[in-house]
Amino acid sequence: xxxxxxxxxxxxxxNLYYGDNHALHNISMDIQENKITALIGPSGCGKSTFLRCxxxxxxxxxxxxxxxxxxxxxxxxxxxxxxxxxxxxxxxMVFQQPNPFPKSIYENIAYAALKHGIVKKGASCDELVxxxxxxxxxxxxxxxxxxxxxxxLSGGQQQRLCIARTIxxxxxxILMDEPTSALDxxxxxxxxxxxxxxKKQYTIIIVTHNxxxxxxxxxxxxxxxxxxxxxxxxxxxxxxxxxxKKTEDYITGRFG
Numbered sequence: 001x002x003x004x005x006x007x008x009x010x011x012x013x014x015n016l017y018y019g020d021n022h023a024l025h026n027i028s029m030d031i032q033e034n035k036i037t038a039l040i041g042p043s044g045c046g047k048s049t050f051l052r053c054x055x056x057x058x059x060x061x062x063x064x065x066x067x068x069x070x071x072x073x074x075x076x077x078x079x080x081x082x083x084x085x086x087x088x089x090x091x092x093m094v095f096q097q098p099n100p101f102p103k104s105i106y107e108n109i110a111y112a113a114l115k116h117g118i119v120k121k122g123a124s125c126d127e128l129v130x131x132x133x134x135x136x137x138x139x140x141x142x143x144x145x146x147x148x149x150x151x152x153l154s155g156g157q158q159q160r161l162c163i164a165r166t167i168x169x170x171x172x173x174i175l176m177d178e179p180t181s182a183l184d185x186x187x188x189x190x191x192x193x194x195x196x197x198x199k200k201q202y203t204i205i206i207v208t209h210n211x212x213x214x215x216x217x218x219x220x221x222x223x224x225x226x227x228x229x230x231x232x233x234x235x236x237x238x239x240x241x242x243x244x245k246k247t248e249d250y251i252t253g254r255f256g
Contacts, residue, residue, distance in 0.1 A: 008033035008173065008203040009054065014068035016049060016058065023049050027068070027229045029222060036195060036204045038218035038235065040211065041250065045224040047207045051175050054205065055091035056084040072173070089116060092166035096178040098158035100150030100165075105142050108150040108161055109133065113168045128168055136164035137194050156187025163194065167202075174198065176206040180213065192217050211251065215239055223247045 009031040016024040024046050031037050039047040049058065056077060058064040069076045077087045089112075101108050109129040110119075119125045129146070133139040138160045142153070150161050159179060166174055176195075180188040195204055195217055208214050214221050214235060221239070222232040223246075231238060231247045242248045 006033050007031070008072065010069070010071040011053075012069040012071065014050075014053060014070065015066070016046075016053060017063075017065045018061065019063040023227050024053070025227045029229060029232050031203065031205060032220060033203050034199055034201075035219040036199050036206060036217050037220045037222065038214035039205065039207045039222050039224060040209075040214050041224035041230075043209075046227040047224050048177050050224065051177055051205060051207050054173070054175055055093055056087050057093065059084050089169050090171050091173045091175060092169065092171035094159070094162050094166055094174065094176045094179050097182055098155055098162050100153070100158050100161050103150060104147045105150050105153070105161065106146040108165050109168045112165065116169055118169060132164040132168040133161075135167050135198070136160045137190060137197075138164055154187070156183050156190060159183060159187070159191060160194065163191075163198075167198075171202065173203045173205065176204065178207050178209060181209060188213070211239075223250060225250070 007030045011027055011029050011031070014024055014027040015022065027050060039051060041047055052058045053066060054070060058066060066078060070078060072090070075082070101111060103111065106129055109132050110125050113119050113128055114121065114125065119128050130139060130143075133142060138157060141157060150158065153161060163174075180191050183191065192213065195206070198204060206218070218235045220232065221235040223230045223238060223242075223244075225246055231242055231244045233243075238247060239251055242251060
């Protein structure tokens with residue numbers, strides 16, 4: 001199947017099993033480039049599991065078995081000749097709890113970029129650190145304390161540091177697993193504004209429990225329930241005029 005021009009990721013007949021537990025059932029969807037796609041649904045419905053399929057994080061779980069395809073730029077990332085470490089470099093991940101490395105702010109950004117050979121130590125590395133922190137909206141707050149530990153920052157700053165760290169390895173896609181659920185409203189607002197800015201350069205997929213958040217920032221929304229993709233459409237359609245009764249019941253708070 002030829003990839004449409006603005007499609008970044010094609011998911012085809014994706015099934016995931018944890019041992020005997022069939023966790024995702026025949027998921028097929030096209031994720032658009034330079035858009036924010038939100039994955040919503042009740043706890044345990046498969047959102048985070050699906051997100052982790054997009055950068056092969058589930059490979060790290062021994063009981064996980066995956067069938068189907070995840071095609072990014074015309075290449076199935078589950079093909080035998082694909083290196084999962086290279087996949088994770090191209091598809092960055094930001095987790096629910098900010099998880100800075102136990103290193104300085106500077107080293108948090110520079111570490112993976114140096115390791116992957118994106119930059120060498122010195123001026124080019126300094127430049128990358130500054131640029132990544134600017135993109136993550138954190139530079140002005142930390143530029144005079146780059147040698148201090150990343151863990152010394154506030155929760156919201158730590159999450160922006162993790163976003164800067166993800167940007168530094170120059171990914172194509174950024175996955176975010178409930179990136180603001182541990183943050184206060186002001187930090188949440190900053191991260192949301194940042195995501196709207198970042199989508200100009202990156203394709204962003206976010207798992208969120210916060211319906212208002214999906215409504216505010218997502219271009220497209222996918223509703224998952226019990227391992228099934230129930231409905232996937234433009235966010236406005238999902239919230240105002242869903243096709244499926246299950247979607248409507250969830251959006252209006254009748255269950256979940």
